Amino acid sequence: MPLIVYTLPNWVLGLALVALWLVAAQALCALFPDRWRERVTDLDRSVVLASLGVIATMNSLLLAFSAVSAWEAFGSADTAVQREGTAITQLARSLSLYDTAPSRLARERLRAYGRSVVTQEWPAMLQDKPSLSTRDALDGLFTALGDLKPTTSSQTALLNQAWTQANDLLTHRRERLQASKAKVPRTLWIVVLAGSLLTLVPLAAAPKGASSRCALFAVAAALALVFHFVATMDRPFLGSxxxxxxxxxxALGIVQRLSARTP
Incomplete structure (x- = not known):
């Protein structure tokens, strides 16, 4: 979906998609002239209904696959952010227990990295751009960890733990950046759109009547709602x-509190 779509409020996007699909349904009705409908036989109706069942089933499977894929991508993005926040908190606690001048510097570098993620990398990530300042902040954190020289067995244990947590932080950051690029492929959008329009064709070609029109518009509205869900979940870091x-x-708040307790 175009990025401009995600600047709209959620309810506006939903209403716009429903209106668009209703207009499309009405346009499909206009493709079939009344004189053609008058010549429809019972055999034609049977063929139309059979075609509708097959097309609707195939398109439903595609829509379900798209919705599940979008939901899983959204869940993966949220999990990556949660784990990155947890890794920041755990690393900050380990460094506070280490409690030396170099460890306090490492903790400040960790806080600088977190601030850079929120203020620099997050906006850049929404535009599919890298953040060099955040990458530099992460490099500075690892440099500060490399400067830690344990003098006791407890410091050695804490340093090993800190390195594990720092590597976890790196992994979760990579997962977050990868999740920010997740979206439904353009080819799948095209196939699902074409399949949805084909689902409306048999109903649009049916003889005019209150029941046939209600069925056509109900199916069109249902398709619009599914498209709304997929579009909303398509880009995990955009939209309402x-x-x-x-x-x-x-996590940054916890780092700040730990820093305030350090003399």
Whole structure:
């Protein structure tokens, strides 16, 4: 979906899609002249209904696959952000227990990385652009960890734990960046759109009547709602139902409190 779609409120996008599909249904009705409908036989109706069943089944499977894929991508993005926030918190606690001047510097570098994620990398990520400043902040964190020289067995254990947590942080950041690029492929959008329009064709070609028109518009509205769901979940970090950096902001609050307790 175009990025401009995700600037609309969720309800506006939903109403726009429903209206668009109703207009499409009405346009399909106009393709079949009344004189053609008058010559429809019972055999033609049977063929239309059979075709409708086959097309609707195939398109329903495609729509279900698209919806599940979008939902899984959204869940993966949210999980990656939550885990990154957890990794920041765990690393901050390990560094606070280490409690030396170099470890306090490493903790400040960790806080600088978190702030850079929220203020620099997050906006860049929404535009599919890299954030060099955040990458530099992460490199600075690893450099500060490399400067830690344990002098006791407890510090050695804490440093090993800190390195594990730092590597976890790196992994979760990579997962978040990968999840930000997740979207329904263009080819699948085209196939699902074509299949949905074909689902409406048999109903649009049916003889005019209140029941046939109600069925046509009901199916069109249902297709619009499914498209709305897929579009909303398509880009996890965009739109009204987006994944936010709240977990990382909460982790930064914990880092701040730990820093305030350090003399």
């Amino acid at each position: 139902e987006r994944v936010t950096p709240e977990a990382i902001e909460d």
